[in-house]
Amino acid sequence: MMRMVPITLGNGATVLGVEVKLPKTTLLAITTDTGYIMCGALDVGLLNDRLKDRGIVAGRAVGVKTLEELLDAPLESVTTTAESLGIVVGMRGWDALALMG
DSSP states (O other): OEEEEEEEOTTSOEEEEEEEEETTEEEEEEEOSSEEEEOTTOOHHHHHHTTGGGOOEEEEOOSOOSHHHHHHSBOSEEOHHHHHTTOOTTOBHHHHHHHHO
16 A cells, blocks of 8 residues: 655645555655655665765665654665755754755
8 A cells, every 4th residue: 555645844845755555564755856765775875876876865764664753763874965965864854854845
């Protein structure tokens, strides 16, 4: 099952939360027009190394089971391009999305 939810940020921007229920796991992502944050399934190393030329803005939070937890969780890793926007490890999902908005 897949669920898509509009989420309004503190700055008034609307982003899209996506939840995909798979056997024994749930994939979570929240996206803006610029980038996204995602659950532990995101491979930030791959984005920074093999896909570096794409300049992907993304952050990863681990141990989250709901979109709400993803918004509140500190990011465990971020892409190099995300860092150039001021998005850093330890930043909450809400705050990272605001910088992507």
